Amino acid sequence: METQTMKAILKDSPSYGLTMKRVSVPTPPGPNEVLIKLKVVSICGTDLHIYVWNKWAKNRIKPPIIVGHEIAGEVIAVGEGVKKVKVGDYVSADSHIPCQNCYQCRTNRMHVCKNTKIIGVDIDGGFAEYVKLPEIVIWKNDPSISPEFASVQEPFGNAIHTVFAEDVSAKSVLITGMGPIGLMAGMVCKAIGSSVVIATEVNPYRIELAKKAGIDYVINPIEEDVYDKIMKLTDGRGVDAFLEMSGKMNALYDGLRSLTNGGHAALLGVFDDDVSLNINDLIVFKGIRLYGITGRRMFETWEIGNQLLKHKLVDLSKVITHVFDFDDWEKGMKLMEKAESGKVILRVSD
Numbered sequence: 001m002e003t004q005t006m007k008a009i010l011k012d013s014p015s016y017g018l019t020m021k022r023v024s025v026p027t028p029p030g031p032n033e034v035l036i037k038l039k040v041v042s043i044c045g046t047d048l049h050i051y052v053w054n055k056w057a058k059n060r061i062k063p064p065i066i067v068g069h070e071i072a073g074e075v076i077a078v079g080e081g082v083k084k085v086k087v088g089d090y091v092s093a094d095s096h097i098p099c100q101n102c103y104q105c106r107t108n109r110m111h112v113c114k115n116t117k118i119i120g121v122d123i124d125g126g127f128a129e130y131v132k133l134p135e136i137v138i139w140k141n142d143p144s145i146s147p148e149f150a151s152v153q154e155p156f157g158n159a160i161h162t163v164f165a166e167d168v169s170a171k172s173v174l175i176t177g178m179g180p181i182g183l184m185a186g187m188v189c190k191a192i193g194s195s196v197v198i199a200t201e202v203n204p205y206r207i208e209l210a211k212k213a214g215i216d217y218v219i220n221p222i223e224e225d226v227y228d229k230i231m232k233l234t235d236g237r238g239v240d241a242f243l244e245m246s247g248k249m250n251a252l253y254d255g256l257r258s259l260t261n262g263g264h265a266a267l268l269g270v271f272d273d274d275v276s277l278n279i280n281d282l283i284v285f286k287g288i289r290l291y292g293i294t295g296r297r298m299f300e301t302w303e304i305g306n307q308l309l310k311h312k313l314v315d316l317s318k319v320i321t322h323v324f325d326f327d328d329w330e331k332g333m334k335l336m337e338k339a340e341s342g343k344v345i346l347r348v349s350d
């Protein structure tokens with residue numbers, strides 16, 4: 001029998017770029033596996049890292065591999081034992097595959113599983129017409145949520161996970177970095193009643209996006225002193241909560257400095273290099289609580305995201321700036337490389 005083929009975007013050699021080509025469709029789903037026909041996918045910073053072949057990608061990715069992990073589609077086949085979904089269901093997926101067996105997984109902390117495998121990084125991903133995934137990561141979408149929004153739920157979940165590190169309702173919040181996740185975090189804070197949301201960002205395109213999305217104040221650290229401005233905006237108190245989304249040393253420093261004594265900081269941004277800080281003055285004597293945030297709580301974060309989207313408390317169209325046909329994927333990558341986009345969506349099928 002002739003093997004069926006599908007279009008997919010692959011890293012097929014250890015160098016800059018990605019390739020769209022025809023590959024075999026995944027084999028039928030085995031026990032606890034689900035086969036999905038993709039409708040819409042979105043491009044993540046991780047996909048861009050793999051595209052530009054940065055230091056992280058060189059160390060982590062073993063070509064050939066199909067990239068992509070932010071997906072929305074329809075279940076077209078299920079393997080033995082699958083209970084969560086059936087054929088015809090409209091689904092998305094968490095990108096982190098937990099082993100379900102380690103200490104963390106056994107103690108309700110699957111998002112920090114010691115043996116996490118990432119879709120489109122460690123196993124073939126979703127930038128394809130079909131993807132086969134383990135049942136554990138599948139999320140059944142509410143039919144009222146568009147496929148475009150559904151595919152963005154994965155980074156939206158990072159934003160929610162960070163915002164919900166502690167209660168930020170009626171609190172002042174600083175978010176450093178207005179990339180898509182920072183922007184979504186700001187929208188979530190507004191939706192759940194933070195008193196004021198202040199952001200820092202240097203990129204003019206992203207500053208505009210943040211203003212349009214309703215972020216109260218956007219400070220450009222090149223033009224203004226972040227600490228001084230925040231003290232003015234908070235009557236000299238400093239912010240109650242600091243969400244770090246940029247992975248930049250200066251942003252981390254400004255944020256910790258501008259945090260009120262006894263406040264909390266949640267760090268999602270990933271830093272290129274080691275960071276040196278005055279821990280005594282910035283953390284210990286201020287009595288702050290510091291959270292490292294990774295992935296999404298499975299599936300508490302998804303439940304919150306579903307509520308925010310289903311009841312239209314957050315409008316993800318403010319972060320989705322470009323929609324391309326699947327064949328035009330490289331246009332999206334180029335925009336992201338220039339940091340002239342919010343979320344970029346690719347339409348795989350109707």
Ligand SMILES: [Zn+2]
Nearest residue numbers: 044070154155
């Ligand atoms: Zn992602």
Ligand SMILES: [Zn+2]
Nearest residue numbers: 099102105113
């Ligand atoms: Zn595990």
